[in-house]
Amino acid sequence: MSGARLEAAGGSHVGCVRKRNEDSYAVLPELGLLMVADGIGGRPGGDGASRMAIEIVRGCVEEDDPDETWPWAFDGTKDRNEARLVLSLRRANREILAAGRRAGMGGMGTTFAGVRVAEGKAYVAHAGDSRVYRLRGERLETLTRDHTVLEELLRQSSVDAGDVAELEPGIACRLTRALGTEPSVDVETRVEAVEAGDVLLVCSDGLWGSVPADDIAATLAWSASPRGIVAGLIGRALEQGGPDNVTCVVARLGGT
Numbered sequence: 044m045s046g047a048r049l050e051a052a053g054g055s056h057v058g059c060v061r062k063r064n065e066d067s068y069a070v071l072p073e074l075g076l077l078m079v080a081d082g083i084g085g086r087p088g089g090d091g092a093s094r095m096a097i098e099i100v101r102g103c104v105e106e107d108d109p110d111e112t113w114p115w116a117f118d119g120t121k122d123r124n125e126a127r128l129v130l131s132l133r134r135a136n137r138e139i140l141a142a143g144r145r146a147g148m149g150g151m152g153t154t155f156a157g158v159r160v161a162e163g164k165a166y167v168a169h170a171g172d173s174r175v176y177r178l179r180g181e182r183l184e185t186l187t188r189d190h191t192v193l194e195e196l197l198r199q200s201s202v203d204a205g206d207v208a209e210l211e212p213g214i215a216c217r218l219t220r221a222l223g224t225e226p227s228v229d230v231e232t233r234v235e236a237v238e239a240g241d242v243l244l245v246c247s248d249g250l251w252g253s254v255p256a257d258d259i260a261a262t263l264a265w266s267a268s269p270r271g272i273v274a275g276l277i278g279r280a281l282e283q284g285g286p287d288n289v290t291c292v293v294a295r296l297g298g299t
Contacts, residue, residue: 048296048297049072049160049294049295049296050072050294050295050297051072051077051292051294051295052070052268052269052270052272052273052292052293053273053290053291053292053293054068054270054273054290054291055067055277055288055289055290055291056277056280056285056288056289058249058280058285058287058289059281060284060286060287061287063090065081065082065084065093065153066080066082066093066289066290067082067090067093067094067096067097068097068245068290068292070292070294072294074104074105075159075160076101076158077157077159077292077294078100078155078156078245078292079155079157079245079290080093080094080096080097080154080155080156080222081093081153081171081172081173081247081248081249081288081290082153083152083218083221087150088142088146088148089151092142092143092152092153092223093153095135095138095139095153095223096132096135096139096155096223099134099138100128100131100132100135103127103131104127104128104131104159121232122234125168125232125234128159128166128168128230128232129168132155132168132222132228132230133227133230135155136170136222136223136225136227136228137226139151139153139222140223140224150224152222152224153171153221153223154170154171154172154218154222154247154248155169155170155171155173155222156169156171156173156175156245158175158186160237160243160294160296164234164235164236165186165235165237165243166234167186167187167233167234167235168230168231168232169187169190169231170190170229171189171222172189172190172218172248173187173245173246173247173248174186174187174189174245174248175187175243175244175245176245176246177235177241177242178241178242178264179238179240179241179242180240181260181264183256183259183260186235187231188231190218190220190221190231191218192219193215193216237296238296239297242263242264242272242293242294242295242296243293244259244263244276244291245291245292246290246291246292247287247289247290248287249280249285249286249287249288249289250290250291252286252287253283253285253286254276254280254283258279262275262276262279269294269295272293273292276289276291277289277291
């Protein structure tokens with residue numbers, strides 16, 4: 044597939060407990076770009092950080108010039124689309140950190156998960172615990188790995204499962220990466236070939252933390268429009284008590 048039609052929609056809800064929505068998202072099918080950012084709760088400026096992340100990455104992708112060598116020439120291990128996402132997130136990290144310092148808000152930060160569909164591929168980039176899923180046929184697959192204390196420990200083969208089980212919930216879910224909290228950020232990426240019929244979901248932890256994976260898969264498999272799927276997913280999160288802000292973006296891929 045040299046190109047793919049995207050039918051996409053997104054939505055966000057403050058949830059049933061929080062007083063402020065610190066999530067931001069963007070649905071940009073003309074750019075093949077889907078993004079969700081979740082401002083870090085309990086820190087000042089989380090909502091501003093999430094908005095900045097979305098706006099900066101969008102601006103970097105919109106500035107794309109097919110004839111330029113920046114940024115992929117700086118990293119021969121990544122193709123042009125992947126490198127642009129990585130450097131866009133690094134720019135967002137620097138600007139959010141600087142904005143927090145100017146405003147006297149140390150620790151201003153946000154998670155980010157995004158996917159750009161271009162040239163027959165899905166380019167995934169993320170930092171934190173917002174996720175990207177793909178439904179292909181009847182199989183739901185998580186295309187991201189949470190950057191949390193728990194997940195980092197689980198990836199270390201030397202760690203005993205009993206030690207992991209004894210972690211306090213507040214420690215287990217603590218973020219190990221985010222935008223705006225440190226001078227540099229290690230952006231994780233993944234590149235996957237796309238197929239007609241794929242359904243992509245980008246969401247904050249307010250969705251996946253409340254709605255079981257089987258329910259997410261069943262909702263994504265609806266024949267309804269992406270807008271209807273978004274409404275269904277948010278509705279399921281609210282039915283589960285909506286303990287956090289809940290945000291999701293859904294896209295279905297058509298043919299070339």
